[in-house]
Amino acid sequence: MENLTDDIQFKNRTEVIVVGGGPAGVACAITLARAGKEVVLIERGSFSGAKNMFGGAIYTDATREIFPDFEENAPIERRNVKHDYVVLNNEDSTTISYRNKPAECVSYTVMRGKFDRWAVEEAKKAGVIVIEETVVEDLIIDYGQVTGVKTEVEDYYADIVVLADGVNSLLAKKAGLRENLSGHDVALSVKEVIKLDSRTINDRFNLKDDEGSISTIFGGAMCGMLGLGFMYTNKDSISIGLGITLSDLAKSGLKPYEILDKVKTHPTIAPLIKDGETVEYSAHLIPEGGYKKIPTLYAAGVMVTGDAAMFVNNLHWEGTNLAMISGKLAGETAILALGKKDFSEHCLKIYQEKLEKSFIMKDLYTYRNLMDELSKRKDSFLNYYLIKVNAFFAMFTSANGKPKRELFRKYIKHFITDRSFTEIFKDIWCVIKLLWSILIK
Amino acid sequence: MKNKTLEEKLYTLKFKPDIYSHLKANQEFCKNCESKVCTTICPANVYDWLDAEQKLVINYENCLECGACRIACPHSAIEWRYPKGTCGVTFKKS
Numbered sequence A: 001m002e003n004l005t006d007d008i009q010f011k012n013r014t015e016v017i018v019v020g021g022g023p024a025g026v027a028c029a030i031t032l033a034r035a036g037k038e039v040v041l042i043e044r045g046s047f048s049g050a051k052n053m054f055g056g057a058i059y060t061d062a063t064r065e066i067f068p069d070f071e072e073n074a075p076i077e078r079r080n081v082k083h084d085y086v087v088l089n090n091e092d093s094t095t096i097s098y099r100n101k102p103a104e105c106v107s108y109t110v111m112r113g114k115f116d117r118w119a120v121e122e123a124k125k126a127g128v129i130v131i132e133e134t135v136v137e138d139l140i141i142d143y144g145q146v147t148g149v150k151t152e153v154e155d156y157y158a159d160i161v162v163l164a165d166g167v168n169s170l171l172a173k174k175a176g177l178r179e180n181l182s183g184h185d186v187a188l189s190v191k192e193v194i195k196l197d198s199r200t201i202n203d204r205f206n207l208k209d210d211e212g213s214i215s216t217i218f219g220g221a222m223c224g225m226l227g228l229g230f231m232y233t234n235k236d237s238i239s240i241g242l243g244i245t246l247s248d249l250a251k252s253g254l255k256p257y258e259i260l261d262k263v264k265t266h267p268t269i270a271p272l273i274k275d276g277e278t279v280e281y282s283a284h285l286i287p288e289g290g291y292k293k294i295p296t297l298y299a300a301g302v303m304v305t306g307d308a309a310m311f312v313n314n315l316h317w318e319g320t321n322l323a324m325i326s327g328k329l330a331g332e333t334a335i336l337a338l339g340k341k342d343f344s345e346h347c348l349k350i351y352q353e354k355l356e357k358s359f360i361m362k363d364l365y366t367y368r369n370l371m372d373e374l375s376k377r378k379d380s381f382l383n384y385y386l387i388k389v390n391a392f393f394a395m396f397t398s399a400n401g402k403p404k405r406e407l408f409r410k411y412i413k414h415f416i417t418d419r420s421f422t423e424i425f426k427d428i429w430c431v432i433k434l435l436w437s438i439l440i441k
Numbered sequence B: 001m002k003n004k005t006l007e008e009k010l011y012t013l014k015f016k017p018d019i020y021s022h023l024k025a026n027q028e029f030c031k032n033c034e035s036k037v038c039t040t041i042c043p044a045n046v047y048d049w050l051d052a053e054q055k056l057v058i059n060y061e062n063c064l065e066c067g068a069c070r071i072a073c074p075h076s077a078i079e080w081r082y083p084k085g086t087c088g089v090t091f092k093k094s
């Protein structure tokens, strides 16, 4: 601890406190430390990543912005080259598979227990003071301005506090920056890491060397619920999991891990994980509220970043990139504020302005209606049409002696008559509305 | 592959339980709670409803700290906090 300044050591005072050592917190802290600012990062886990779980893949562009050399130094599992979209029915399935151009690499799979830990070590090297195994219990607020944090052990003071405490952000709630979350605003995710040797993984997923594959899974045991499954290849394991909107899961009365067990035994999935052994089980919430549920992002002496700010783009499984970039923008704002010695709400508004210019707010705005609309029409889009997709291919690939015209006509007839015209009309209207809000306004 | 039971799944994790529970439920609400949704939604089966004793048992030692029960409980009956910094679950490969 010899490199601590007198202020930190004797008065528990620093320039910036960052709560949470996930991607948002580390990106923020490292941005500040590189600019020569004094920053303390507080993480509740015994190391960063100990409490964190994701699919998952980190995105090359955003990660490079924070860690320019991460491709050489970070603990990476695989370089993703393939993305499969798998639509499950009871027993059959349809898959669309996209393979990148060989030179492109959009994302890498990592394990948070290793990656977050590495990232925090990088932050330490840049000069960030990291306090681990410490829960921040509350914020210290003086005359409407956040001036520090209360931990289980002691209080710490700072000019600015950045909240990067993840989806549950009890602190944003305590600071009055956000409302209580409801079951529509989050999805519950469970995941298993299944050990398999790398050769077997490469054979089963059609990969070579360190190439990796991502699968997004629709339907099956999740049919009719607002939920998605995922599968990622690691070096010598496969991560498989799912996320289901909490309110849907609650209504179903089903246990989340039993739904995952069912997905794992589907005839399309089971051969991929055959003879593997589950070596870790985990659970985590995913923010789903999107644009409409973004909390107040700043107030005097405080900014909110990453999952705590609902910065997740669900459809694309993007979260770490939004977390890293929002953390960086909060860091840049703090640097400006420290320069001016102005920590007022008015000055920290720069953070919101920076966010609005970035892809974060733009993408969240683009998808602002997606979850609501999908939720309203989930019986159509996450049940009926998924079944019809598989029924189409079952018909199209059959060679059963029945004339093709008859088969086509029968399929079309069922497509129309299995569903009332009003429902079909509502679905079409929903698609038009969604496309309009995504593409035009 | 054979699916592991939940107990076996939880066994893959490292837990360091606190001596006190970080989860508390206001049992008055639980008695009149129809759904008892905490008992189905929890990914670690932390909550058990004992009908005979009209009591909710909380096996907090298995908690994965996800926060689902806090949001799902229709009566906001759960007083939810993180375990102490040195305690709770550790994920290594997730």
Ligand SMILES: Cc1cc2nc3c(=O)[nH]c(=O)nc-3n(C[C@H](O)[C@H](O)[C@H](O)COP(=O)(O)OP(=O)(O)OC[C@H]3O[C@@H](n4cnc5c(N)ncnc54)[C@H](O)[C@@H]3O)c2cc1C
Pocket: A019, A020, A021, A022, A023, A024, A025, A042, A043, A044, A045, A048, A049, A051, A052, A053, A054, A055, A056, A057, A058, A059, A134, A135, A136, A137, A164, A165, A166, A167, A189, A190, A191, A241, A242, A243, A284, A285, A286, A305, A306, A307, A308, A311, A312, A317, A318, A319, A320, A321, A323
């Ligand atoms: C199942 C699942 C799959 C996902 N897949 C992907 C994916 O493939 N790609 C992707 O980019 N994103 C994915 N995401 C989203 C991504 O994980 C998050 O968006 C991202 O981790 C958010 O980063 P963060 O730093 O804001 O929060 P977190 O990563 O949650 O970090 C918050 C940190 O704060 C700490 N903390 C919390 N409260 C306190 C406190 N009071 N005191 C001290 N410390 C505290 C926590 O221990 C934690 O380390 C996925 C999420 C889930 C759940």
Ligand code: SF4
Pocket: B025, B026, B029, B030, B031, B033, B034, B035, B036, B037, B038, B039, B047, B056, B072, B073, B074, B075, B076, B077, B078
């Ligand atoms: S859901 Fe809430 S009120 Fe109902 S039994 Fe569980 S904790 Fe009690």
Ligand code: SF4
Pocket: A283, B023, B041, B042, B043, B044, B045, B046, B047, B062, B063, B064, B065, B066, B067, B068, B069, B070
């Ligand atoms: S936080 Fe998650 S794991 Fe812990 S008791 Fe609640 S639902 Fe169960």
